[in-house]
Structures are given as C-alpha cells and as structure tokens.
Amino acid sequence: MPISKSRNAPFDKSDERGSDRLLQIEAVYDKVPVGLCYVNRHGLFVSTNDQFSRIFGIATENAVGRLVEDVVPNHAALLRDNIKTALAGEPASDAQIEISGELYMVAAAAVTNDLGEFAGISVAYTNITNLNDVAQKLQQVELRTSYALESAGQWIWDLNIATMRVWRSPQYRALLGLDPAGVENESVAWDIVHPDDKGRAIEALDDVVSGRKPRFEATYRVSRPDGGLTWILSRGKVVEYGPDGSPLRLLATSVDITAQKRIEEELSTTVRQRMELEQKLLEANRKLRNQSERDHLTNLPNRRKFNHLLKRAFLRAIENAEQLAVLMVDIDHFKAYNDFYGHLAGDKCLVQVGRALNKVVKQSGGSVARFGGEEFAALISGRALEPAAEIAAAMLDAVSAMGLEHGASPTGRISVSIGMAMVDPAGSAVHLGPEELLNLADGALYESKRHGRARLTIAGTFNN
Structure with a gap:
C-alpha cells in the first residue's frame, strides 16, 4: 500500500531574500560573454542579455517586444529561417555574420513550452573574429x-x-x-x-x-x-x-x-x-551543449538532461547494487497561482521553489531538475527507503518554510506534493527500467495530489 506523509512549518516571509537571489541569477546571465536572446515563434524578441545589447548597440528595453526586422534588419532573414527550420522539427545550422567589422557565429536552438510545443528559438552570438x-x-x-x-x-x-x-x-x-x-x-x-x-x-x-x-x-x-x-x-x-x-x-x-x-x-x-x-573549438561546442541542457528560467537541468542523469544513475545502481530514489515534485494549485498573481509572479515562484528543493537535495549528493511546467524531478542515490523519505520530507518542509503566500490555495501558501519510487537491489525481484521507475514516481505523485496535497507518497521498493 502507498504511504502518505504530510509536513507543516511555521509561516516565514522571505520574498525579499528570494528576489535578491533571482536578481543575482539574472546578473550572471547578463555577464556571460556571449550575446543571448530569445525570439518567439512570431519573430518577436522576448529577452536579451547585456552582451547582446552591446553587440548591436541597442538597449534591452528597445529590443524586447519588437520584431526581428526592426531590431536586427541586416540578418532578420537568418532568424526567420531558423524559426522555420525549428517549426519543421529540424536542427538549425550555425551561421557566420559580420557585425561592425567583427565576425560572429550564430547558433540557434528550438525552445518548447510546458506542453512540448514549439515556442521560439534561443540564439547565441559568439565572437569568433580572433579564432577566424x-x-x-x-x-x-x-x-x-x-x-x-x-x-x-x-x-x-x-x-x-x-x-x-x-x-x-x-x-x-x-x-x-x-x-x-x-x-x-x-x-x-x-x-x-x-x-x-x-x-x-x-x-x-x-x-x-x-x-x-x-x-x-x-x-x-x-x-x-x-x-x-x-x-x-x-x-x-x-x-x-x-x-x-x-x-x-x-x-x-x-x-x-x-x-x-x-x-x-x-x-x-x-x-x-x-x-x-x-x-578551443571543442570548448566552444561544450559551452553551447551545456546551454541546451539547462532550464532558461530556473537554471536547473532541464528534462532532457534529467533523463540522461536518470539512465546513468539507474545503470550505476544496478551495477553497484545501490539504492536509487526517483522523486516527482509538483507545486500545488500552481495554475490557480498563475491566474491569481500573473505569470511573472509564477515564474518567480518557480525559481524560488526550485532553489529550495535544490538546496535540500544537493546536501544529500543528489540532483534536481525542472521537468516541465510546475513539475520538478530529483534523484537520490545510495540511500535506503527511510533516509530517502526523510530527504523528501525535508523538501516539503523547505518549501513550506519559505512562507510564500498563495491566495488561491485553501492553505493560503505555496506547498508541493511529492511522489517517490525506489530501486533496491536487496528487495524483491521486479524487472523494471528507468522509464518505469519514473512512471511509478509519477503515479505516487498523483496519489499525493488525490489525498490532499502537501505530502509525500512512496510507491514502494523494488529490485531490478
């Protein structure tokens, strides 16, 4: 039978501290020596960093919300072609362009929304004048x-x-x-x-x-x-x-x-x-690949990177006869939160929750990723059922301790629900793979939602 656990913590306002951390993340993003921007499927700039502004001599506020033809007319056609290529489900080819006498490599990657639908392209402008x-x-x-x-x-x-x-x-x-x-x-x-x-x-x-x-x-x-x-x-x-x-x-x-x-x-x-x-070229390619494996909002590993980490951790657990816990985490009543406070506040909430979860899991040597939408996923290796459950409970407490208000929730504050599944070589012989383990954790998460939210449900231990 699945086990459900609930955790409560005293109300504690920390919005200002969370805002400071968010500003720090944005500052790091702006200090990257590569021009970065995000263009939606309609050709409108959604975000740019400081290096992009310096390259084109355009203030960020004068670029966001405008069409590529208005901001970068000299190579707007290239960005439009990248959007068409991404819409067709094909990878975009790198291109070289000249800007103010400098040579830049332009690399674009498709960005999908929480439903897996194409939303736009993320573009990086790398100065390769010296390398050329x-x-x-x-x-x-x-x-x-x-x-x-x-x-x-x-x-x-x-x-x-x-x-x-x-x-x-x-x-x-x-x-x-x-x-x-x-x-x-x-x-x-x-x-x-x-x-x-x-x-x-x-x-x-x-x-x-x-x-x-x-x-x-x-x-x-x-x-x-x-x-x-x-x-x-x-x-x-x-x-x-x-x-x-x-x-x-x-x-x-x-x-x-x-x-x-x-x-x-x-x-x-x-x-x-x-x-x-x-x-040097290999290092540049490594940096671009790393960008494709990070969630642009929370800076946590994205779903693609998590699936890779899960397969690697699963094989290691089987080869070394170690325990492995997979956790699926969902923010309770998040759609209502977005409707009540707006999407900007929702993005800020995702960043704060992701930071709180990551702090707890990293202390145990595990990893947290943004799985999509308001869902996060975590891996905890080498811990038996009870210690892993205690870490999951600490995750519940960490989110509750932030004291984030949620006027559209019955509890009045932000909370999360967690589903956990274990692979334990010492347990009974059940032959499952990493995908099935993830599905078990997801099913346990559904049970947490069904039984009142803000709790942990464990799907049970099993052996591969």
Whole structure:
C-alpha cells in the first residue's frame, strides 16, 4: 500500500531574500560573454542579455517586444529561417555574420513550452573574429608548408607509438610515383619500407623510445610502382609524452638522400597550433551543449538532461547494487497561482521553489531538475527507503518554510506534493527500467495530489 506523509512549518516571509537571489541569477546571465536572446515563434524578441545589447548597440528595453526586422534588419532573414527550420522539427545550422567589422557565429536552438510545443528559438552570438584570424593564419602557414615540402621533395609523417599506426602527408605519393590524387589514410608503420631495411628502422625507433637517443634517424629503401627503389632519410623526434613520461607520438620528415631537412621545427609548431585551435573549438561546442541542457528560467537541468542523469544513475545502481530514489515534485494549485498573481509572479515562484528543493537535495549528493511546467524531478542515490523519505520530507518542509503566500490555495501558501519510487537491489525481484521507475514516481505523485496535497507518497521498493 502507498504511504502518505504530510509536513507543516511555521509561516516565514522571505520574498525579499528570494528576489535578491533571482536578481543575482539574472546578473550572471547578463555577464556571460556571449550575446543571448530569445525570439518567439512570431519573430518577436522576448529577452536579451547585456552582451547582446552591446553587440548591436541597442538597449534591452528597445529590443524586447519588437520584431526581428526592426531590431536586427541586416540578418532578420537568418532568424526567420531558423524559426522555420525549428517549426519543421529540424536542427538549425550555425551561421557566420559580420557585425561592425567583427565576425560572429550564430547558433540557434528550438525552445518548447510546458506542453512540448514549439515556442521560439534561443540564439547565441559568439565572437569568433580572433579564432577566424588564427585559422586563416594557420591555413596560410600550412599552405606555405605544403609548397615547401613539394619543392624540397619531402613529406611528413606522424606515428602513434602505442598503436604503431602512421599518418603521412600527401607529398609522399608524388615523391614515390604514386597517384597524387589518391587519399592517404592511417596505415601500419613501416609498410612502405623495403623488407631488408625494416630492422634498421625499428631499431632506430627503439633507441628513441628507450631514451638511448634523443632523435630518430633512419635510412631505408622504399619500392616504387615502376619496380625501382628510392632511398629515404627520415629524421624526427617525440612530440608528445604520457603522464608517466612514456613517449606517445613521433613526428618526422622523410626526404631522398640528396635533400636537406629544412622545415622540421615549423612543422612541429604548425601541428601544435592546429591542436590548440581544435581544443578551443571543442570548448566552444561544450559551452553551447551545456546551454541546451539547462532550464532558461530556473537554471536547473532541464528534462532532457534529467533523463540522461536518470539512465546513468539507474545503470550505476544496478551495477553497484545501490539504492536509487526517483522523486516527482509538483507545486500545488500552481495554475490557480498563475491566474491569481500573473505569470511573472509564477515564474518567480518557480525559481524560488526550485532553489529550495535544490538546496535540500544537493546536501544529500543528489540532483534536481525542472521537468516541465510546475513539475520538478530529483534523484537520490545510495540511500535506503527511510533516509530517502526523510530527504523528501525535508523538501516539503523547505518549501513550506519559505512562507510564500498563495491566495488561491485553501492553505493560503505555496506547498508541493511529492511522489517517490525506489530501486533496491536487496528487495524483491521486479524487472523494471528507468522509464518505469519514473512512471511509478509519477503515479505516487498523483496519489499525493488525490489525498490532499502537501505530502509525500512512496510507491514502494523494488529490485531490478
């Protein structure tokens, strides 16, 4: 049988403190060095941050509520296209635009309302002028390097010492009489070396890997398609080491015996700059992905992120034979609250309730997400039924202790109802997955609502 629990706490006004916290969150949003805005499905600006205002030289109050054609006429068509793409259920492509002599990457993502319907797009403007300049300079260096290699009859190769796979630059094909238009992929090290010379090349590599010699140098023959042999001199050095000091990568040049090694140091710098640029681009993509996993109002993880966390926590609980509690939380009479106080007050209430729930759950090492509308979801790992129920009860108390007035509620103040479901490997054998666990918690939440609200209902323990 489901268990229901009710918690009450004395009335305590803390609206002013909650407002201060909300202003702090908004201030952080405005300090992000990326221009951010939200455009609804009709092409009207709903919100912008300070960086957006600085980029376009438009005050926030002069942008919100206006059409994109009135605020950013030079690329309004791009935003309209992003809205159409999102309406069609397709992901928007990143674009580059120039604003006041600066180059920006424009990334848009669809935003849905509480019913899962398309509501608009969230757009980020990232200044990539410096990255673009670096990429152009790097391209010029690589082009000059390519010309130099061709003129000197050289090629470069990059050896992964752990896997003994090697990448060669395209110039080696022309030097050996192969089709220059052929595509060169990674191949086994020493595969082009004459069988009688492989031993010398391998010994030269062993000298470098063991530390007996600081640089790699080997002379060997390579067979040509016409049956002839080309003598090659290869020189190089280890350019990457593991945490334990073991060599990981060897970068080298190869040239016929009559040529001279001229540009090895420039090549090492080019590879390093390319890796640094790739790392910066990966970091930029990580930040954009993080924005797509946060709820724009409460700054808690959104439903998409919660589903990911639930699957990961569920697998960990099964593998490690740990308990896992899933909680569904709903603000009581929230529709009536919105109708009575207005949607702005409703948004503020969501932020305050989310903050109170998160404070309790984080102390237990768990996590809280905004699941949608007035619903929140929480995960508590490694706690048995009774301790998990005590944490849920503390969540009820924390919301009640805020003393938020609710003139449209029978109790006169904001409260929440909670449904909880447990996975306990030590319990009875019931084969359920994370989705079924979530459904059990949701059903328990319905029971809390049905039996008077402001209480906890536990669906029972089970085993996967």
